[in-house]
Amino acid sequence: MNQITPSGDLNSLIKNEQIIPSLTNDKKYFFRSLNYLGSKLRMLDTIGEVIDELSVPDDVVVDLFAGSGSVSRFLSQSRTVISADIQEYSRVICSAILTPSNSIQPEEIVERCRSSSMYAALTASCAEVIQYEEEAISRAFQGLPLQLCEFLEEGSFMKSADENYRNCTGLLERALKTSYQKLMGLEGRREGSCTATLYYGGIYFSFKQTAAIDAILYEIENSDVRDRDTLLAALLSAVSSAVNTIGKQFAQPIQPRMANGQPKKGIAAKVKKDREIDIFEVFFENLQRYVELNCSGLPHQALCMDYSEALDQLPKDTRVVYADPPYTRDHYSRFYHVLETLCLRDSPTVSRTKIGGSLRLSRGLYREQRHQSPFCIRSQAPQAFTTLFDKVSKLGASLVLSYSPHIVREGEHPRVMTIEDLTALARNHFQEIYTVCPGEFKHNKLNSRKNSFEQKPHGEILIVCKN
Ligand SMILES: C[S@@+](CC[C@H](N)C(=O)[O-])C[C@H]1O[C@@H](n2cnc3c(N)ncnc32)[C@H](O)[C@@H]1O
The missing domain is CATH 3.40.50.150 (Vaccinia Virus protein VP39)
Structure with missing residues (x-):
């Protein structure tokens, strides 16, 4: 030795x-x-x-x-x-x-994303769930938090479709089903165009935010190859600061209830604070940081x-x-799986786990092959x-x-x-x-x-x- x-x-x-x-x-x-x-x-x-x-x-x-x-x-x-x-x-x-790429004009690209037909199509597709989510938050502020709790637990396209909507009440089911059908039309025309919305809307971000994330991803895919890593990195930074979890990682979505099933105090404020963040705005701020490096x-x-x-x-x-x-x-792959999927846009299979005695999609919607x-x-x-x-x-x-x-x-x-x-x-x-x-x-x-x-x-x- x-x-x-x-x-x-x-x-x-x-x-x-x-x-x-x-x-x-x-x-x-x-x-x-x-x-x-x-x-x-x-x-x-x-x-x-x-x-x-x-x-x-x-x-x-x-x-x-x-x-x-x-x-x-x-x-x-x-x-x-x-x-x-x-x-x-x-x-x-x-x-x-x-x-970093030196040929990006942050204002120009962010404006292009915000006014894109893709963003318009995504928000139109999600109109019902966006409205449902906003109502749930505002009712929680009025002292009626149960709609928000249900939304945070079940308000996901991926989960609800997998479970045939059996854990959703009628209004949430209708909102999810209507929006899902329209989104599948978009996804059918271009695979991967709704990744953030389908996988992470409602769970980690508001549906308004995932529509913006998908619109930005679409714009990045169509941008010059030399700019793509810089644009994508700025989006990852934006997503990391906006995500609605404790600690800003992607391991544990917000749990709206305490162990005894009662809604947690302050849940409405925590949800509203993160979910109101304008993704285009934080993308812009981060893009500026990258291009100035x-x-x-x-x-x-x-x-x-x-x-x-x-x-x-x-x-x-x-x-x-x-x-x-x-x-x-x-x-580490458990804490940052969302960032990996946004980069790969490979429609991953989601892992399953036993929840309440039955095999359900994992709460965090982790990639099976992480x-x-x-x-x-x-x-x-x-x-x-x-x-x-x-x-x-x-x-x-x-x-x-x-x-x-x-x-x-x-x-x-x-x-x-x-x-x-x-x-x-x-x-x-x-x-x-x-x-x-x-x-x-x-x-x-x-x-x-x-x-x-x-x-x-x-x-x-x-x-x-x-x-
Ligand atoms: C402690 S973190 C690194 C933190 C980093 N120094 C920083 O300042 O951000 C460990 C990293 O190791 C990577 N990793 C784990 N196993 C690996 C492997 N077999 N090959 C390459 N990277 C791996 C993870 O993806 C994770 O990003």
Whole structure:
């Protein structure tokens, strides 16, 4: 087994000007694309310091589990970045923040979407459910919340049609059926043109909002290829800020009732606040943010593929691989499945689950084939990390691995791998391993199995592995 050796103190190296920082705190390179669990926005300073130590400007560095792209964007200020993630929505966002299109006129395109015949056709098709939804919200404000509760639980084209409307009362059934028939006419003329409305209307967004999302998607499909990723990324950002869930993820639609079946207090206000957001307006605001992004002009790339396959394709001169895999049994694909479907528009089969004794479509309308990461599965994670360590060390690059030590509290899922297990595996492939904690600018030697990070109050740390 390789011996671990500590390297010099990072702070003193910087002070002695052996390292000239090139990854600076330039706020132009801090970009929040999505409300994203585990975004590394808050530790970019530390990541920058470590990567400055391991590489020089213009070197090729990789953001291997790129997610919302925060690290890719930050590194792109002075490194050539290759970002990779298994999810298409991540590729779209990374492509847009690394190399945004410079030929988009936000006002023009948003106006085109708003006044499009597609938007008119979608809102006309949904007229009955839009009216029903608005009535339900306004009755809830008058102290009559049951119509809104039923709407939030059953007001979905996908679900109600699958269950032959058996859980809907007459008025809701009529509104859904009438609108559904008209929508199927549109969908029949162009497959995928009603994806947001059919799958997510009523559940995650108001029907007015999904009509706008579908109209924008239609416009994007017909736009110049070089503009598409930037336009789509701006729509994903808009959708992420508008979604009507707690926490702005897509794992749990709003539950309108308490365990005893009574309507929750404040439900009308929460629903109205999110569902009144004008999608065209937030799309416009986000589009402006993307088109104004500075671009370093380096030949960045954004890949949508499995980490192992991506590692096989990296150029020989790759200097550093930054890796931020998931560490708990919660698959990211569950939290962001809506973004994936909006990018793919592939009419996915929805997974089923037992609800109240019968097999129904999952409440969150998850994709049946959503990605299951080996890093989230206890029996597969050691092999997945072994592959990561092996391929990066054979490439001759350094690995910077994000890890969040964690004291298990009630209701939280433990890490699939402990830091001790991880570093034991890493030692089979790298000569030198140390950790860096944000705010401490200090390397912690990892030369003893007794040196447990699990009980220390660090938020996130970086495990640096060098050959
Ligand atoms: C912790 S998040 C990354 C967060 C990211 N650093 C940021 O700041 O937004 C983990 C990411 O790993 C991706 N992922 C999981 N398994 C993967 C695999 N086998 N190959 C590639 N990406 C994977 C997920 O899709 C998710 O985006």
